[in-house]
Amino acid sequence: MPRTTQKPIVDSYATMQSNSDDVDLGGDTSAVPSQIVTLASFIANHPKQSTPVIDGLLRCGETMNVIAASKIGKTWLVHGMARCVATGSDWLGYPTRRGRVLIVDAELHPSELVQRLQAVAPEYATVADFPIDVMSLRGRMVNINQLAERLRTDVAPGRYAVIVVDALYRFLPKGCSENDNAAMMAIYNCLDGIAGRTGAAIVVVHHSSKGDQSGKSITDMGSGAGSIARATDTHLAIRPHEEEGLAVLQAVCRSFSPPDDISIRFDFPRWELASREPRLATRQTTGDEKQKRLDTEADDAIRTALNGKSLSVSQLRTATGMGPDRIRRALSRLKTISKRLKNRSTGKKSERFRLPKQQDG
The missing domain is CATH 3.40.50.300 (P-loop containing nucleotide triphosphate hydrolases)
Structure with missing residues (x-):
């Protein structure tokens, strides 16, 4: 210079x-x-x-x-x-x-x-x-x-x-x-x-x-x-x-x-x-932090139960002890794949869920 x-x-x-x-x-x-x-x-x-x-x-x-x-x-x-x-x-x-x-x-x-x-x-x-x-x-x-x-x-x-x-x-x-x-x-x-x-x-x-x-x-x-x-x-x-x-x-x-x-x-x-929108971090309240912890626990439990398996909500309730609404929210967050399968003993079809391949195993 x-x-x-x-x-x-x-x-x-x-x-x-x-x-x-x-x-x-x-x-x-x-x-x-x-x-x-x-x-x-x-x-x-x-x-x-x-x-x-x-x-x-x-x-x-x-x-x-x-x-x-x-x-x-x-x-x-x-x-x-x-x-x-x-x-x-x-x-x-x-x-x-x-x-x-x-x-x-x-x-x-x-x-x-x-x-x-x-x-x-x-x-x-x-x-x-x-x-x-x-x-x-x-x-x-x-x-x-x-x-x-x-x-x-x-x-x-x-x-x-x-x-x-x-x-x-x-x-x-x-x-x-x-x-x-x-x-x-x-x-x-x-x-x-x-x-x-x-x-x-x-x-x-x-x-x-x-x-x-x-x-x-x-x-x-x-x-x-x-x-x-x-x-x-x-x-x-x-x-x-x-x-x-x-x-x-x-x-x-x-x-x-x-x-x-x-x-x-x-x-x-x-x-x-930085070429990003200037979005301020939002404050997390005690309630937000608690809900985030509960969601993480639910996701981990569902991920463990579905490892290599396809299970219904009823079977997931037995495996995790969680209620159906909490299970369905976790299934949504985990982006699980669902398919209706026939039960061999009853002959009735029920919805079964499995993890995407990148999460399975």
Whole structure:
């Protein structure tokens, strides 16, 4: 890949924000502008939306949550996203605008982070000044306010298209609970401040709540206070697909039309699009699980009784001790073959069932 001169992704947005004393990284209410302007003036000062970084999902100066259960692959997902933005390539079908990325990681040990980034973005070895920077903070106990101050002093407005914060819980100040709505609102005010000053889109990695997620809406998936979902501009989640080995990527956005769900597959070291309908796995209730177990037991009993034989329902009742309705349901599930045969002793015909050849024996 040849080296190219990169044009900063952020245009007037970062410059405007960096010159304003109204931006406060800690969310202090004293920093709220007091000026009231006319609608015409307001429109004139903000004539267009901010530039998309990931078209259809995320703009400069916005925040995004990436939500999934622990160890599903959230970090692999955002590392793939970072690579696509850094190279200007599509990310899971979404066009990106090329720009520099900062990964702030407090989750992985430095050596593990190196291995992952080398796997996800091998281009770094052939491109001078590959546009991904890293701030490794595992074990440093840096909270979000300290991070904001560091970025305030070290990052020039417009330098980064995306800043990844992995993971949210690692940056909570001492005594801050992610279940506290007011506290988490202050955290996101801080993240908005970082986005406002740098002009970058902020991508926050966060874990889902415990337990089955299939019956929840996407905005209810994240662990902790409801303000975590409400405060962000894009809420993106990896959810279980009905087909094993696949996942469904869902998102809700503030500044784009609702994106379609897509099916994705983790093909080491990256998440890739999968050509399957994005069907979410359904929740199994205790009753469903019990019925599935009973059906399996019935199928096994019928399969054993019919091994190499053709039997009637009456004979199957004697062999298995099950009732006729349960037997007939199992015969249907097993796709048995039926034929009316004459009983040698009575001369009467009765329906006999046998297993298909692939199940027999």
